[in-house]
Amino acid sequence: MIKIVTDSTALLSKEKQDEFNINVIPLNINVGEKSYKDGIDINGQTLIDQIENNPKDPFPITSQPSIGDFVDFYNNLTNDGSEILSIHMTDLLSGTVNSASQAAEIADGKVTVVNSHFIDQNLGHIVLEAAKMVQAGEDDVSKIVSAIKDMVNKSKLFIGASTLDNLVKGGRIGRAKGLVSKLMNLHVLFQLQETELVLQVKGRGKKTFTKWFASELEDIKNKDLSFIGISYTGSDEWPKTMQKELQEVFPNLEIPLMYTSAIVSTHTGNNAFAIMMCEK
Structure with missing residues (x-):
């Protein structure tokens, strides 16, 4: 079985995540000494409100999940023998896909990592279409990766x-x-x-x-x-x-x-x- 993983910059409704079994690992946001998980502890609207209403506070610092976070995430999903296709935001704006790639090399199960070269709803669309292929019975990761590359180009x-x-x-x-x-x-x-x-x-x-x-x-x-x-x-x-x-x-x-x-x-x-x- 193939399991789809993405990161929290992929804009997808919770309903779509649940319906198509999409697993989301959150990025991190630090504001001074406070730490938040994107999409869990804080969302875009509350973040903007916080910046606008507290101009003297330290500017938020964003960071990708650590390699260790990715390894734990992958191992939890592959302990039943599943294979992972992990699709992430562009490496132009974040080191997320690089951390995922390094984690894939040391995780227990088989993990294929893809750089979508996009973010936000573009990333969400690519991830959703990949998850639909899995749900329709596609069990060849290389065919899904090929479809992803085609979507990226278009x-x-x-x-x-x-x-x-x-x-x-x-x-x-x-x-x-x-x-x-x-x-x-x-x-x-x-x-x-x-x-x-x-x-x-x-x-x-x-x-x-x-x-x-x-x-x-x-x-x-x-x-x-x-x-x-x-x-x-x-x-x-x-x-x-x-x-x-x-x-x-x-x-x-x-x-x-x-x-x-x-x-x-x-x-x-x-x-x-x-x-x-x-x-x-």
């Missing part, structure tokens, strides 16, 4: 941030190619690619996002998409507007709107959003 993720403060504090700003960070009221939109966050547009004010979205909607309206998701922090006003317009273009697709994880919220800051999609 997926896109765009991240819009209304402030650069958290990206700077979290050390992610240096990984964004082409960013000029000294403008006031700078709104930026990145595309998450395999090796870097690529700046797509930057400008002053919300029109930066509305203009980009209109262009992107025009670009994808004739594409055959299997998945679209929207995640956000802070206000849901703009994300709901995008959801409504996307739904009009893709009436047969469910387009989930979800508050992102505490890990992602830490780095994007308040009133950020992401649009994710995958072609068939």
Whole structure:
């Protein structure tokens, strides 16, 4: 039997996790001397509220599960003879997949680790489709890995941030190619690619996002998409507007709107959003 493992940055409802037997290992968040497990002790909304309401507190520090945490997690799942397929967030933003890979080498059972090169609902979509294959009876890990690679190649993720403060504090700003960070009221939109966050547009004010979205909607309206998701922090006003317009273009697709994880919220800051999609 194959068991699917992912990390807490994969946005999936608890119902989907339970229905498709998806096992989630949490990342860690430290705020001063307080420690939290992402998705267990803290979520994205409470994390953003904490940052906004306590500006003098130490900035949250995020970290991947330790190798030991992964080994224990894997051993508990393989003690019945099961095999594990462990699918994780991009190594561009976290060392999670590297810790998983090292743990897989010393765990008792057979563990295959995959770098999804994505995060959030894109990662969740990839994990869910892999779990559906297992539930449908697929018992060859290599075939599932091949399907994952195909989904990765057909997926896109765009991240819009209304402030650069958290990206700077979290050390992610240096990984964004082409960013000029000294403008006031700078709104930026990145595309998450395999090796870097690529700046797509930057400008002053919300029109930066509305203009980009209109262009992107025009670009994808004739594409055959299997998945679209929207995640956000802070206000849901703009994300709901995008959801409504996307739904009009893709009436047969469910387009989930979800508050992102505490890990992602830490780095994007308040009133950020992401649009994710995958072609068939």
